Amino acid sequence: MGDTRPDDSSTMGRIGVAGAGAIGLTIAARLARAGNDVTLVARGDSLRTIRSQGVRLIDLEGDRRVPVNVVPSDRLEIRDVIFLCPKSQDLPSLVTAIRHAISSQTLLVPLVNGIPWWFFEGDVRQRKSSFKAVDPTGILEDLLPRRQVLGSVTMITAERLGPGVARSINPMRVTLGALSEDQTGQAVAVAAHMSAAGIATSVVPNIADAVWTKALLNLCSNPLSVTSGATLGELFGNAQLRDISHRMLEEAMSVAKACGADIRQDAAELLAIGGRMGQVKTSMLQDFERDAPLELASICWAVMELAEAHGIDMPTTRAIANLAAYLSEEKQSRAKSIATCRDNAAIMLPMRV
Numbered sequence: 001m002g003d004t005r006p007d008d009s010s011t012m013g014r015i016g017v018a019g020a021g022a023i024g025l026t027i028a029a030r031l032a033r034a035g036n037d038v039t040l041v042a043r044g045d046s047l048r049t050i051r052s053q054g055v056r057l058i059d060l061e062g063d064r065r066v067p068v069n070v071v072p073s074d075r076l077e078i079r080d081v082i083f084l085c086p087k088s089q090d091l092p093s094l095v096t097a098i099r100h101a102i103s104s105q106t107l108l109v110p111l112v113n114g115i116p117w118w119f120f121e122g123d124v125r126q127r128k129s130s131f132k133a134v135d136p137t138g139i140l141e142d143l144l145p146r147r148q149v150l151g152s153v154t155m156i157t158a159e160r161l162g163p164g165v166a167r168s169i170n171p172m173r174v175t176l177g178a179l180s181e182d183q184t185g186q187a188v189a190v191a192a193h194m195s196a197a198g199i200a201t202s203v204v205p206n207i208a209d210a211v212w213t214k215a216l217l218n219l220c221s222n223p224l225s226v227t228s229g230a231t232l233g234e235l236f237g238n239a240q241l242r243d244i245s246h247r248m249l250e251e252a253m254s255v256a257k258a259c260g261a262d263i264r265q266d267a268a269e270l271l272a273i274g275g276r277m278g279q280v281k282t283s284m285l286q287d288f289e290r291d292a293p294l295e296l297a298s299i300c301w302a303v304m305e306l307a308e309a310h311g312i313d314m315p316t317t318r319a320i321a322n323l324a325a326y327l328s329e330e331k332q333s334r335a336k337s338i339a340t341c342r343d344n345a346a347i348m349l350p351m352r353v
Contacts, residue, residue, distance in 0.1 A: 012036060012080060012081050012189065012190060012193050013037070013079075013080030013081065014037050014039070014077075014078075014079045014080045014081075015031060015036055015037060015038045015039070015079060015080070015081050015082075015083070016038075016039050016040075016041065016076055016079035016081070016082040016083070016098070016101060017031070017038060017039070017040045017041065017082075017083045017085060018041040018073070018076075018082060018083065018084050018085060018086065018094055018098050019041065019084065019085035019086040019090075019094060020040060020041070020042035020043075020046040020047075020050065020070075020163075020164070021085060021086065021087070021160050022158035022159050022160040022166045022167075022168075022283070022286075023085045023111055023154060023156055023158055024040065024083070024085035024086075025040075025055050025057065025158075025160065025164065025165070025166035026057060026059075026156060026158045026166050026168055026172070027083050027085060027111065027199070028040040028055060028066075028068050029055040029057040029066040029068060029166070030057070030172075030194075030197040030198050030199055031193070031194070031197050032055075032066050032067070032068045032069075033064075033066045033197065034193070034196055034197035034198070036193065036197070038068055038069065039068075039069045039070070039071055039076060039077075039079070040055070040068050040069065040070045040071075041070075041071060041072070041073050041076050041094075041098060042070050042071075042072070042164075043072055043073070044163075045163040046163040046164055047070055047071075047072060048163075049162075049163040049164040050068060050070040050163070050164040051070050053065060053164060054066050054067040054068055054164070055068045055164050055165075055166070056164060056165040056166070057166055057167075057168075058161075058165075058166070058167040058168070059167070059168045059169070059172075060168075060169065060170075060171065061198065073094075073097035073098050074097070074100075076098050076100075076101040077101060078100075078101050078102075078103045078106065079101055079102075079106055080105070080106065080107065081106070081107045081108075081109065081190065082098070082101065082102065082106055082107070082108055082109070083109045083110075083111055084108060084109065084110040084111065084112065085111050085112075086112065087112070087113075087283075087287070087292075087293070087295050088112045088113055088114050088134065088295045088297065088298035088299075089293055089295060089297055089298070091110070091112060091140060092135070092137070092139045092140060095139070095140065095143045095144060096139065096143070099143055102143070102144075102148075104148075105148075106148060107148060107150060107186055107190070108144055108148050108149045108150065109149075109150045109152050109176070109190065110144075110149065110152060111152055111154045111174070112298065113214075113215075113218050113222075113283065113295050113298055113299055114134065114215055114218060114295060114297070114298025114299040114302060114303075115133070115134055115211070115215055115298055115299075115302040115303060115306075116134065116151075116211065116298070117134050117135040117140040117141060117144070118140075118141075118144075118146050118149055118151070118179065119208065119211065132305060133297045133298065133301040133302035133305055134297055134298045134302050146179055146180075147179075147180060147183075149179055150176050150177070150178065150179070150183060150186065150187055150190065151176065151177040151178070151179050151207030151208070151210075151211065152174060152175065152176050152177070152207070153174065153175040153207070153210045153211055153213075153214045154173075154174050154214075155172075155173040155174070155175075155214065156168055156170075156172045156173070156174070156199070157169065157170045157232075157277055157280045159280070159281065159286060160286070169278070169280065170277060170278070170280070171200065172198065172199045172200060173199070173200045173201070173202075174191075174194060174199055174200070174201040174202075175201070175202055175203075175204055175207065175210045176190060176191050176201060176202070176203050176204075176207070177203065177204050177205070177206065177207020177208075177210065178203075178207075179207070184203075187203045188203055191203050206262070208260075208261065209261055209262050209263065209264075212256045212259075212261040212263060213263060213265070213270070215252070215256075215299070215303065216249060216252050216253060216256060216263070216270060217270060217273065217274055218282075218299045219248060219249070219252045219299055219300060219303055219317065220245040220246075220248040220249040220252065220270075220271075220274070221235050221236075221245060221274055221282055222282045222283065222284035222285070222294075222295070222299055223284065223294075223296065223299070223300055223317075223320045223321045223323075223324040224241065224244055224245060224248070224320050224324075225281065225282040225284060225285040226282075226284055226285055226288045226294065226324040226327060226328065227320055227323050227324050227327065228241055229285070231278075231279045231280055231281055231282075231285075232274055232275070232277040232278065232279070232280050232281075232282060233275060233277065233278045233279045233280070234279070235274065235275075236271050236272075236274045236275035237275060242271065244316065244320065245271060245274075246267055246271060247316040248314075248316050248317045248320065249267045249270060249271065250267055251307070251312070251313075251314040251315075251316060251317050252303055252314070252317065253267065254307075254312050255303055255306050255307045255310065255312055255314070258306075258307075258310040258312060259306060259310070283295070284296075284299070284324070288324075288327070288328055288331065291331055291332050291335045293328070293332075294324060294325070294328050296321055296324065296325055300317065300321040301321070303317070304317065304318060304321070
């Protein structure tokens with residue numbers, strides 16, 4: 001078919017979804033069920049399960065299995081559109097693994113949390129500070145050219161229940177924004193296809209403001225959920241936890257405004273948005289519970305670096321983020337120690353003959 005993106009707005013052409021976590025599974029299943037040509041990148045148990053059973057998606061429309069073409073990263077062919085759906089700290093390794101599938105015409109839609117690598121193009125002071133956290137080696141800037149990237153914000157509360165299985169109990173919403181004028185038509189076309197697949201998607205003229213709004217919500221909820229074990233409903237419903245979230249939110253809003261963001265909601269309105277999500281675990285709490293690394297770099301450290309560049313103090317955010325990092329490191333360390341002890345015990349068991 002060649003390497004060029006199709007001009008026909010009735011199709012997105014060949015779609016790749018890189019990342020078989022909660023968001024990737026949801027996006028792949030929805031788009032494939034709507035009749036799009038979708039290939040999902042997965043590995044290990046996820047690859048084997050999806051290959052034999054498809055993707056199981058549990059959402060407001062029911063519980064169903066959707067056949068989805070799935071391949072390991074090295075077998076992904078050039079795509080017209082690629083949705084990048086890993087945890088933010090895994091994006092560099094994922095992009096490296098699928099770089100062969102990204103042509104000069106591939107449209108890239110990163111659905112990741114926090115402050116993205118493309119956010120401060122042209123602002124040297126902010127670029128240096130933010131890139132230190134989210135793209136320390138510069139690999140994302142090199143492999144994902146800004147002219148091929150659509151800015152995006154996902155408001156999908158999804159949970160990965162197991163290999164190839166995702167659950168989302170709230171309405172799905174995504175916001176897209178062109179990073180250059182010549183991307184506007186592409187953004188509109190992608191939004192139309194996602195909406196047709198049941199993911200309500202809009203296009204906004206200034207995606208940076210939408211990124212900041214989601215980043216604020218992530219920052220005041222994700223690390224605190226790790227330190228407390230609370231769901232979103234509990235975080236914003238409990239008086240003590242809500243007070244801490246409010247302090248973190250006000251600190252982060254000061255940074256957003258210093259960076260020129262136009263945040264339409266006040267702190268109380270943003271907290272109310274989080275509270276309406278219900279008894280849902282944040283993605284960071286889900287990662288913590290399964291001993292996976294936390295997305296602290298893009299959600300917390302990047303915002304704190306920007307705060308430092310503008311002379312803004314974030315004492316509550318720093319304390320909660322540092323505590324979440326400590327708890328995560330200790331939990332992962334204990335898990336590794338237990339695994340090592342089990343391996344050693346197995347080695348020392350007498351051999352049966």
